[in-house]
Amino acid sequence: MSAEIIHRLHFAFTITFHYLFPQLTMGLGLLIVALKTVALRTGNEQWDRAARFWGRIFAINFVFGVVTGIPMEFEFGTNWARFSRLSGGVIGQPLAMEGVFSFFLESAFLGLFLYGEGRISKLMHWFSAVMVFVGSWISGFFIIVTDAWMQHPVAYDRLPNGQFEVLSFWQLLLNPWGLLQYAHNMTGAVVTGSFVMAAVGAFYILEGRNESYGRIFLKVGVIAGVIASIAIIFPTGDMSGKYVAQNQPAAIAAMEGLFKSESGAGMVLMGQPNEETGEIDNPIVVNDALSFLIYGTTKAEVKGLDQIPRDQWPTALPLLFYAYHIMAGLGTWFMLLMVVAAFLLWRGKLFAARWALWALLLSFPLPYIANTAGWMTAELGRQPWLIYGLMRTSEGYSNTVSASNGLFTLLGFMGLYTLLGLLFTVLIYREIEHGPEAVHS
């Protein structure tokens, strides 16, 4: 087995599992601020209790996010040593900034938020919630900056020994790729947070307990959800797609399954890319739609894979195609569902519409899948490059760490993370069972 594949899987597996947690904390962070703000302004104790309930869920997620996040920083060195040696001067900066600017802030105020209620004033407690939210969003920003530089390297120079150097702090942070990706990604986190909150609300109402809280959760979840579910497609998704099309033509061609360049390119809604024949098997196509989405006119030519040298095609073509289509398909579902739910909420009919509550409840896993598929799209689309156009993935992994050493620790992580997943489920289940009224020690 090739060491390259193992090291890729190692990082892919651990980062995918890790990101299940921060996507919720980043989304929930914002929603908890909303709950605390209402509580502060109205003095309504119920909203405070609702915030405390979600604070407990947040805290569990936060810890799982922290412990699964530490391996990510290590793996740059352990599994991707040759990459780190050359790019550490750039990549290491946003990673260090994440620790310095975000984690200190986040951990300090989370401690205050969870343990300080009663010791600090109501206003200070609200402020802690805001700072926890800000901290988690700053953290997301620096990770996106790191990834954006690998997707779209800017503000760099090369030293005689091959190392990359940062030339400008601001250009690194304000990489246009990163800003678009950040907007899209954070909206994705809000989608996850709002679906989870709405699903718990729907669950309580369907079960007929904690109903007053169920209504609060649904209200906040659906309002945030409808905004985020629209914004995830337009403008953030749309702009990201156009930017990828300009800067990574191979990625967009593979995502869309466009083997041959076409003017008036159609959009494949479904199908299976066949690398052998260079065609899409069993396609369902909307004529001209792709040209329109990328260039705003139905006649524009879209570059297909045929114009790209074979050794620069993304290496996992069908997987990339599926990941992208799953993300886009689910995104469409989110918007439809949330628009309907928001309409029902506005008409005052949501809490009695059991079918809509069931749909909201059953949909909560889907944003996790969509966020994961979105990241797979971004990272598989970048292949075969580790740093786009500059360094191939095959040149970056640690070649002193053999394939089976890598496999050993990968299996170790898989076992450990299975256990963590089970424990996490038990903990969250218990919190939801106890509900917002529970008195906790």
Added chain:
Amino acid sequence: MMGFVWFWLVAVMIVGYVVLDGFDLGVGVLHLFLVRTEAERRMTLASIGPVWDGNEVWLLAGGGTLYFAFPLLYASAFSGFYLPLMIVLWLLILRGVSLELRNHLNMGVWQTLLDGVFGLASLLLTIFFGAALANVLRGVPLQADGYFFLPLWTNWRPGVAPGILDWYTVIGGLVALVALTMHGALWLSLKTTGELEQRARRVVNPLWAALLCLTIASLVATIAVRPASLDNYVHYPVTFIVPVGVVASLAAVWLWNRNGQALKAFLASCAYLFFMLAGACWGLYPTLLPATTGADRDITLERAISGPHTLAVGLAWWGFGMALAVGYVVFVYGKFRGKVVLGGH
């Protein structure tokens, strides 16, 4: 000049990590032995509850700083210490999760199990960290391309082809275990009340005696294993102030703990950790990772330092960011100062 600055900035981050996460690791070890009742256990855990993950941030921030300031060192050391680092990661995961779970699963067997995992993971981590530092001081078999890969152990002797564990690094592990356990005991005597406070104070004594012996053993062993560690001290005799500081702070721990001045004793223990680490760094400088395969293969400051633009950019935000970070730390410790008060949170 930039090399000098960044070497010591990274050193400061490491000291920050050891001093802060050190006491909660020590508390983790101690609660296996020291705690008798459920109330005491809750008091013990509450004393680190609001701060432990902030303490762990120093590891990440320090790691990140090391990464961009010395990418060659980061790449070489992390891939070379692959297996032990993965074990460290698993231990950090188990420790964090068991501590968190414990607050939620209020059931007998679960709690015993989780307490055990938390304590054992803390204990192993202190040993791993000590052994890791000792590995760096001893040196590793660097190849010409700057990489290496270490087995967990070979013949237990430091030499050209050592393992992660040999008699020298085991001493390092024990120094860390005892030093941090004592550090944790001093924290507990500062933060807790009643019988637990008394027991924590008393347990410092045997730990202190063991630490004194181990400290001396480790100083002698370091000079024996890598005589070059003394060069800087001989060159700048004024820096012998560092080992003097080690001894003085250790003496101060004893005195203040005996007199029941818990805060001063804890701070003296912080000073001890500071002097030990500063002494080790000064013994290495300007080498970052010595090669057992010949000094020409050493990873030196000059070889590993990032380019000038990178460091200039880094310096621009680092000072500001760390000033903020220190502000939060002071703020949080200020908010939770004084003895732990139990009650619903």
